[in-house]
Amino acid sequence: MGETIEKRYRVDGMDCASCAAKIDTAVRRMPGVEDVSVSVTSGTMTVRHDGSSDLVAIEKKVGGLGYSVTQLGGAAKAAPHAHGAHDHDDGACCHAHHHDHAQQPDHTHEHEHEHPAETSGIEGLHGHDHAPTTGPWWQSRKGRLTIFSGAALVAAYAVGHLVPSIATYAFVAAMLVGLIPIARRAVMAALAGTPFSIEMLMTIAAVGAVVIDAGEEAAAVVFLFLVGELLEGVAAGKARASIQSLTTLVPKSALLEMNGVTREVPAETLAVGSTILVRPGDRISADGTILSGESAIDEAPLTGESTPVRKGQGDTVFAGTVNGDAALRVTVTAAAADNTIARVVRLVEEAQESKAPTERFIDRFSRYYTPGVVAVAALVAVLPPLLAGGAWDLWIYKGLAILLIGCPCALVISTPAAIAASLSAGARRGLLLKGGAVLETLGKVNAVALDKTGTLTEGRPKVTDVLSFGRSEAEVLTYAAALETGSSHPLALAILARAAADGIRIPAATDAKALGGKGVTGTVDGTPVFFGSPKAAGERVSLSAEQTSRIAALNDAGKTVSVLIVGDALAGAVAMRDEPREDAKSGLRALTDAGVKIVMLTGDNRRTAQAIGEELGIEVRAELMPEDKQRIVGELQRQGLTVAKVGDGINDAPALAAADVGIAMGGGTDVALETADAAILHGHVGDVAAMIALSKRTMRNIAQNITIALGLKAVFLVTTIAGITGLWPAILADTGATVLVTINALRLLAPPR
Known part of the structure; x- marks a missing residue:
């Protein structure tokens, strides 16, 4: 058996669970395919195959169902396991340490990036009217078909009023305007392994309605079905856009510094190691490290953090965040395809392809639910006339209505819609x-x-206390900072940061040298100075009981204490700790x-x-x-x-x-x-x-969605059998429930109260 290869695609036009199910079923039946993951909300498909699969045939198969396909990136080895509660990089274990100090990752490793490839050129094949909902709905193919179908229905009513004798034919013609594309999709789905699709149920119901001389209702039901699909597409588009909108935060251009000259270049061309200039008020165009300058960075677009973060030389900045009050020179640490925002979007999209246990259960349930509904509809249509002498037209009509009520779209989308909204909402909050x-x-x-x-x-020590034993606190910091200048030790950096924050001018130290395990010595302003551990200081000067007690109290509080000796006199001490x-x-x-x-x-x-x-x-x-x-x-x-x-x-x-x-x-x-x-x-x-x-919140939302989906169907099932409602309320029970479930899931995008 060859190695497993993974290929990702962008699939435009998916807007409900049945779309994903049809694509999954069709591709899974292709030779060499080992696994398929399809996400409606992110509009992506991941195919894992053994290397023998005909990728062109796979793309044509998806295109045959009416969806446009865009290949993302090249082939890559599939992950050893899917995302889940225990999906970790086991190799990370070898990096474990027995201490807790945060480690800086190495940014020099390479990543497999995804770049859009050419589409397969089969968009719109077989008349499928799914289309991206990124623009105004009326400009989409689906929107135009819905408007055309609605106009045909209005025209049929007008013709029927003016020439009653041809009203039936007018309504049949109006019905066919919308039904022909639906029927084509139904046939393609059936050939691809999904005979019980919503399109097939819709086609059977519409044709059956015409047979029993209910052409007017058939035309109305087809139009309402298209309206429902259009609303589903709009709602799905909003959910998809919630995470994709993050990509718009990164500016399209950057100011690149090279050989002392600054010029504007496309942000996507920035290479790792480049230096860019970020002016006050500009969005940062790449992940990087500040080379020079200090400014307040507004990270709210990426992390939801409301307060700007003060950052200076050596600090990390992220693409899409906003520079505040000073110019910065930044060294780029990640290419555009691998910056923080790109990785966040990619991770969320991949996460949306992995199913939760509840979602997997609903999927399994729907496989039996839909055939069961078809069987119930057939029994309702046939048994009363056969066994109780009921009117065939009446009971066939009720059976057709039950077919529409029984579509599992709302039930199947109830869980992934809520999960996708939560993943997106979480990503926007960091x-x-x-x-x-x-x-x-x-x-x-x-x-x-x-x-x-x-x-x-915080992961780095801070100066918490400055003790005065003969010199002022400012003098203690001055001498200590002078000896620590140039050191990269965390404790030295803490002292230098405190001196900078207090506005202390640091004099130059001469003859500075480290004493292993004891401290550092040097000469400052002509005076010998020692700064180190209390034990080493005690070997040079005597510490009083009070001074020893104060140092011990700081040690008991988990603080590291360094003692300062100026000349031959005890001057003070500095306590540091990694603060909460x-x-x-x-x-x-x-x-x-x-x-x-x-x-x-x-x-x-x-x-x-x-x-x-x-x-x-x-x-x-x-x-x-x-x-x-x-x-x-x-x-x-x-x-x-x-x-x-x-x-x-x-x-x-x-x-x-x-x-x-x-x-x-x-x-x-x-x-x-x-x-x-x-x-x-x-x-x-x-x-x-x-x-x-x-x-x-998400699990409560899922419970609400399932209740809405099953509750509406139960109500309309009873009212249909009782003769209270007919075909058009039945289609509302399906598409209406799907829209309600999606809108309810979108509530999760709002910040918690």
């Missing part, structure tokens, strides 16, 4: 979920295990208020972890190796809990894989987007609770 299964599982989570460094904390994120406490409170058990799992030392844990009010398990974190996740699961593990996507790979849902924290990095089941782009602890709440 919450990425890799598929319906992940989204569904999140709502069941009742235990969350969180990493410390980079998850509950601003929203950590409120985010954890949101989880506990929702009844979720929370625990911190960290490889950091127990004293530091305990200090952070007490401040945040969370249970702490410290000094853990990666396998220990995995073991604890397993222990929670054996207690009957559904566990989410939140980490940076590298250190906690084994625990992320073991959890029911792995959630990576990060600022749009490759790791955050690709390692775990879900990712939080802007690193807010509160977004974990937001993810769980989004899942619960």
Whole structure:
């Protein structure tokens, strides 16, 4: 058996679940095809085949059903497994560390990109009237057909009023205007393996209505069917546009710096390593790292973060975000096809192709439901006349109405429409979920295990206290910063950042040198200076009991303390700690208020972890190796809990894989987007609770949709058999329910109240 090849297509014109089902069935029957994933909401199809498949024949098969096909990218090896609750990159485990410090990913690796290829040239074959709903509805082929059918129906009423003797023929002609394209689609679907399509049921009902001399109703029903399809297309287009609109955030052009000259170039041509100039007020045209400049960056378009983030040299910026008050020079770190927004769109589209357990159940149910409805309709049409002497015309009419009522479109779309809307809404808030299964599982989570460094904390130390032991706090920072200038050590960077924030002028240090495990020495303004550990400082000068006590108290709070000696006198001390994120406490409170058990799992030392844990009010398990974190996740699961593990996507790979849902924290990095089941782009602890709440909202919406779909059908089934309603209310029960279900699902796109 050859290797599995994956090919992705853009399929235009899908607007309901039956579209996807017909394409899935047709392509799955093609030689060499191993698996097919079709997403209505993203308008994509992924085909996995053994390499022997005739791709041209596959494209023609889909085109034969009336959909236009655009190939995306080249062939690629299929993933070893589909997205799901445990879909992780197992290779990430080898990168695990026993500590919790956030790791910067390597951006030099290559990705398989998707680029539009030429269409197959078979759009519109066989008269299929599906078309993209990106423009005004009346300009689409479907819109024009609906208008034409409506005009024909009005004309038939006029002719029937003026010349009653040919009214029947006028209505039959009006019916054929809309029915011929529908019937063609029905035949093609039947030949492709889907005999019980909505088009086939519609065709049988319309032709049957003409046979029993109900041509007027047949024409009206065909028109209403087209109206319903048009509304479905508009609603599906809105759902699809909600995530695709992200791509419009990236500007089309960029200011490229080369050899000291700045020129405007298309943003899509920017290469990794290029330098671009971003003026105040401009949207950033590529993912990159700030080379020079400092500005407030509005990341709301990408992450939903309402407050601009202050960023300077070395910080990461993302395509589509807005530069604030100062010019920036940015080094490009990702090509246009692989920037954060492009990856978000691609991940959401792929996630929409993976089905949740509820969706898979509904699909299986519909396979038996539709043939069952056809059988019931046949029995209703035949048994009363045969067994009870009922009128054939009356009961055939009722049977035809039941055919239309029984179409499963609304039921089948009830789950994927809600899931697609939730995935899109989450992506716009910086919450990425890799598929319906992940989204569904999140709502069941009742235990969350969180990493410390980079998850509950910022991931980098900050100066928390400056102690004065003879010199002022400003002088202590001045001398300390002078010795640390040029160092890339995290503690040194924290001191330099605090000095910069306080506006301190840093003098030059001479003869600076590091003393292994002790600290650093040098000469500042002609005076010898030492800055290092309390133990090493105690070897140089004596510390009083009070000074020792104050330093010990800071150590007990999980802080690292460095002592400053100027000349031969103790001058002061600086305490630093990786501080909790601003929203950590409120985010954890949101989880506990929702009844979720929370625990911190960290490889950091127990004293530091305990200090952070007490401040945040969370249970702490410290000094853990990666396998220990995995073991604890397993222990929670054996207690009957559904566990989410939140980490940076590298250190906690084994625990992320073991959890029911792995959630990576990060600022749009490759790791955050690709390692775990879900990712939080802007690193807010509160977004974990937001993810769980989004899942619960989605499952409630799905329950509402199923109730609407089955409830309307049940009502109209009873009223049809009772003789209260006929064919045109029956088609409303189908298309109306589908539209209602889609509109209800679109409510999930709105921000939560």
